[in-house]
Amino acid sequence: xxxxxxxxxxxxxxxxxxxxxxxxxxxxxxxxxxxxxxxxxxxxxxxxxxxxxxxxxxxxxxxxxxxxxxxxxxxxxxxxxxxxxxxxxxxxxxxxxxxxxxxxxxxxxxxxxxxxxxxxxxxxxxxxxxxxxxxxxxxxxxxxxxxxxxxxxxxxxxxxxxxxxxxxxxxxxxxxxxxxxxxxxxxxxxxxxxxxxxxxxxxxxxxxxx
Amino acid sequence: xxxxxxxxxxxxxxxxxxxxxxxxxxxxxxxxxxxxxxxxxxxxxxxxxxxxxxxxxxxxxxxxxxxxxxxxxxxxxxxxxxxxxxxxxxxxxxxxxxxxxxxxxxxxxxxxxxxxxxxxxxxxxxxxxxxxxxxxxxxxxxxxxxxxxxxxxxxxxxxxxxxxxxxxxxxxxxxxxxxxxxxxxxxxxxxxxxxxxxxxxxxxxxxxxx
Numbered sequence: 001x002x003x004x005x006x007x008x009x010x011x012x013x014x015x016x017x018x019x020x021x022x023x024x025x026x027x028x029x030x031x032x033x034x035x036x037x038x039x040x041x042x043x044x045x046x047x048x049x050x051x052x053x054x055x056x057x058x059x060x061x062x063x064x065x066x067x068x069x070x071x072x073x074x075x076x077x078x079x080x081x082x083x084x085x086x087x088x089x090x091x092x093x094x095x096x097x098x099x100x101x102x103x104x105x106x107x108x109x110x111x112x113x114x115x116x117x118x119x120x121x122x123x124x125x126x127x128x129x130x131x132x133x134x135x136x137x138x139x140x141x142x143x144x145x146x147x148x149x150x151x152x153x154x155x156x157x158x159x160x161x162x163x164x165x166x167x168x169x170x171x172x173x174x175x176x177x178x179x180x181x182x183x184x185x186x187x188x189x190x191x192x193x194x195x196x197x198x199x200x201x202x203x204x205x206x207x208x209x210x
Numbered sequence: 211x212x213x214x215x216x217x218x219x220x221x222x223x224x225x226x227x228x229x230x231x232x233x234x235x236x237x238x239x240x241x242x243x244x245x246x247x248x249x250x251x252x253x254x255x256x257x258x259x260x261x262x263x264x265x266x267x268x269x270x271x272x273x274x275x276x277x278x279x280x281x282x283x284x285x286x287x288x289x290x291x292x293x294x295x296x297x298x299x300x301x302x303x304x305x306x307x308x309x310x311x312x313x314x315x316x317x318x319x320x321x322x323x324x325x326x327x328x329x330x331x332x333x334x335x336x337x338x339x340x341x342x343x344x345x346x347x348x349x350x351x352x353x354x355x356x357x358x359x360x361x362x363x364x365x366x367x368x369x370x371x372x373x374x375x376x377x378x379x380x381x382x383x384x385x386x387x388x389x390x391x392x393x394x395x396x397x398x399x400x401x402x403x404x405x406x407x408x409x410x411x412x413x414x415x416x417x418x419x420x
Binding site for chain 1: 212213214215216217218220221222224225226227228229232233234236237239240242243245246247249250253254257276279283286352353355356358359360362363365366369370373374376377380414417418
């Protein structure tokens, strides 16, 4: 489990000449950091805001952001495992046409899984940025910059995930799979990016009153 | 040392109701992840590119990106420590006017340090995005999306750091310190953001030929 690695070790493993963990797992970690900061801002607001409605709203967001954090953290490993399956499939024997066909099919299946993992990351990022909209609006002003960094991490995770979906789709031959997931990826990327920018603007407005 | 924490523990500590580690340390971690990915792409290129000039160029970039990674990782702790000093200064006794003056001066000093830490992060991000320009251009095409995620992490780290400089500058009374660092922050943020966008565009161009 990569999340049991120390930060130092994870960084060393990332920097090494092994392709995993790579950008996919790093994107999932960035999203985990974003969700963790969202949870922190909720906790730092719940105890301090005297408005019971705000308290209850942020308590319910906290439950959701912790659930998303668990999903994001699981995706750190899922991305690395999906990439390992692509490598394993490409090492299958190719000594005759049967083996060639089996190997080609296994590679295609592995690439599909490698595309689906960052797509799940995108879907959960979309949920997380919706939560941040409320956290950015109602969160404790003293920890608002943390909500800002949360949005930045989720925004970067989304862009990284979209790139990772696309590089896998580029080698998948199942046209309907590719088309459906291209449309889904584009649509999620645009909506996450818009929502993140709006929330970041609002946070800066509350922080610096411009 | 926060980098000896497991990823799980770091995420739990971030998500907790303690303000540290917060957005500043998370931004430094994002930059560390960016530098680690840059190093990985260098290593995956050096062994495979047959052009000796490219090999030598990326060997020299690898040395620099590993040096920057160490700086970024140190800043994870420095940010948390700087914030703790602000808290410690605000808890100094304030029972008479002498103590009040000493406390006010200590708080100002602590805020200055808390502004300088993310400023150092910005300065190192500026160096890192320059390295990524070459990595994005000459890096192994198979790990180019990792260079893309590296840029995204550095871009998010830069925006987070700039926000953290500004929230500290907002409470510093030394006008010349504030003005000088505001100008420096704006200028670093704009140049990093432009450079990151150009490199990301170029990486997408190489990956997807559009």
